[in-house]
Amino acid sequence: MSKKYLVFLLVPFLLFSAAFSASADKKEERLWEDEIVYSLLVDRFNNGDNSNDEGVDLSDPANKFQGGDFKGIIQQLDYLKDMGFTTIMLSPIFQNEENGFHGEWVNDFYKTDPHFGTIEELNELVEEAHKKDMKVMFEFVTTHVGANHPWTKDPAKNDWFKNEGMPSDNEWLKGLPQLDLNNEEVKSYLIDAAKWWIEETGIDGYSLSGLDQAPIGFWEDFAAAVKGKNDSFYLTGTVAEGTSEDLGKYQEAGIKGVVDSSLSKTLRDSYSKIDVPSESLLEKWEKNTEMYPEPQSLVALFDDKNSTRFTKDIVDNKQYPGARWKLALFYLYTQPEVPVVFYGSEIAVNGDLAPDNVPLMNFRADEELMEFIGKIGMIRQEQKALSRGNMELLYEKDGMLVFKREYEGETVVAAINNTTSDQTVVIPADKIGDDKELRGQFASDLVKSKNGEYKIVINREMMEVYKLADKVGYNVPFIASIFVVFIVFGLFMYVAWRRGKNRNPYEQR
Template identity: 85%
Template sequence: MSKKSLVFLLIPFLLFSAAFSASADKKEERLWEDEIVYSLMVDRFNNGDNSNDEGVDYSDPVNKFQGGDFQGIIQKLDYLKDMGFTTIMLSPVFKNEENGFHGEWVDDFYETDPHFGTIKELKELVDEAHKKDMKVMFEFVTTHVGQNHPWTKDPAKKDWFKKEAMVSDNSWINGLPQLDLNSQEVQDYLIEAAKWWIEETGIDGYSLSGIDQAPLGFWEDFSAAVKEQNDRFYLAGTASGEASEDLKKYQEAGIEGVIDSGLTKPLRDSYSTIDISSKSLMDVWEKNNGAYPEPHSLGALFDDRNSTRYTKDIVENKQNPGARWKLALFYLYTQPEVPIVFYGSEIAVNGDVPPDNVPLMNFRADEELMEFIGRLGTIRQEHKALSRGNMELLYEKDGMIVFKREYEGETIVAAINNTTKDQTALIPAEKIGNNKELRGLFASDLVKSEKGEYRIVVDREMMEVYKLADKVGFNVPFIISIFSVFIVFGLFMYFAWKRGKKRNPYEQNE
């Protein structure tokens, strides 16, 4: 074959390569609302370095370190990425007083706890996560220090503390020396420390507890300072108040990822048992959508270190944990707020209040639930309507719910059947789109609009998420074009062969 012919054959591949490169260059930057967060307690996740195990006592998980460290997380990055997580949220990493495995008994704001590893190893974790297109955050403690922190013995720091100790249902925090966040010196110290960690490790964000314990001006200054270091720096925060009208001011101050604690109970109540209305979930969204400047940036969760585990609710309701977890996670991933999944959810960990709810992670994972989480993560990442779109209720009755998400021309419809029977929801076509079809992304279902409506059928305790698309029939022009390509290619190869034979007299004489 001649060189010209070879070049002719390569042209389509070169054009495809150029188009692919252009598409890659236009890859949209990921925003906070596009993240899927895995929250973990460092000490209770994975032990990757036995050399820092001093004080570890597996026989006493209530009071002692269990060996989890930064190296252990590095070893499990692929495990987390395969489940679709894009951000890892760590418990506090600061050097703690003896047995402060939870990270709350801060002894030094400029050192990592030696049980977790060095600052260099934390930076390695961040760097390795970045290579996998994942981000890392950790909880930055601002409200308190350990009982024996050096400041508590320094007369010059007397004004750094409130007279009242911390009051909390969490025994790890209750009674600790409480920092006075009205003190300018305390504010300056914490802000400088926050900037230092970003510079030293390249960390991508902080989670903040007790944001309602500090004046709003502090959070405005804190947010401005860390985002001057990194304009894409993430801030998530929890507060004791649940009314969205009270919490929106923190989002306006720069903590975009305010945790939506008001969603936790309705979500757990809706899916920890069966045949329960899901209307309360939509009520929460409608309230938040009207109250917050950035409702999609709120953090959504139903399990964390301060609560009993969701599995405990399921067991108490005498339900099947597998089905219950799938339904709750499906809603978490298809609703508008940022999903935050607490470690151990992928194996349906059970447990009461802390520390019973934070056992050492068992990696004898539930493969079915892990695969389910991974599929949900892929669908959410691939369809921006799920992370950035609006939300509209289409149907709700006794546990069967159908809702719509829309963003920049993309329409996604989610259906969840939390009942004991197969359910059918008839949705008027004008609410979704006339003369279209819904293509199942999860269970490959297909629903076409007929007689002005969509007939969505979902089996008991099952779910589906659909993408709206044009109806597909037999595309005759497309089929003809495909066959034409093959015919033209065949003719081209035949004439090229004939031409080659004429140029090769030896082959003709054989």
């Protein structure tokens, strides 16, 4: 076979390969709305370096360090990646006073706590996470310092503090020296420190507590400064529970990821037991669309270091944690706000308030829930309608919930059966799109429109998320083209072999 014929045969393959490569190289920018966040306490996650274990006492988790560090997190990056998490949110990493394992007793804003590791090891964590296309952020403390911080002993800094101690139900924070964020020197110091950490480590975001304890001008200047270093820098933040002020102003100030703390109780009440109506979840979303400029950027979570564990609610209600967590997480991953999962949720950690809610992580647990999280995480990443789309209720009755998400022509339908019996729901086709089909992304279910309606059947305590698509049968032209390619390639190989054999003088002897 001549070279020109060989080239003729190879051209289609080369063109296909080039087109595929170009498509793969074109990568859409990842927005904050696209993230799936894993939140952890550095000290309670994984001990990767025994050399920094001074003061560690595993018998006293209420008061002592337990050994977790940056190297330990690096060792578990694949563990987090496999579960579909795209961002890791760390507890405060600053040097703390003695036994400040939680990071709240800040003693120096420009040093890492030696129990967690060096700044070089923090850099390594950020670099290794970035190699895996994961982002890293940590909680940046702005409202308080440790009881014995050097500033508290400096008369020149008396006006850096409010007269009253830190108000909080959390014993870690209660009564700590409270910074006056109206003071321009305090603001400048904290903003300079925030910029310094970005420059030194390449960190991707900050979590900020006590948004309501600072004037809005402080957050406007803080957000502008850090985004001046990195315009895609992530900022999330919390307000005190029960705050009734206009929370949309924090998004307008530049903090997109305001934690939707009012949603947490609704989530827990809805999924810690069975046969519970779900209207309140959709009502929360409707209110958020009115209150916030960017409701999809809000943060949704079940629990954190300041709350009891969601598993405690489940156990108190005499329910099985595995099934409850699956339904709860499925809703968390299919609703519009950015999902944040607190470490240990993947093994259904139980616990009351600290230290019960922040145990040392156990990596030798049943992997069933981890695999479930990985699967729904992959679906959320693949379907942009789940991370960026709007939300519309299609059906709800006593815990059987069906809703629609739409984004740029894509439609996804989620169905969650939080009831004690199998459910059949009929959705009019004009609510979704007629003469189409719903293709299950989770359990591979398929529902075709028939007589102007879709009949969705979901077993008890099960769920499915569907992608709306055109009805299709077998794609005969495509299948035929595949066979033609293989036949042509086979003929080419046969002819090449025959010509090679005829030219081989050893085989002709």
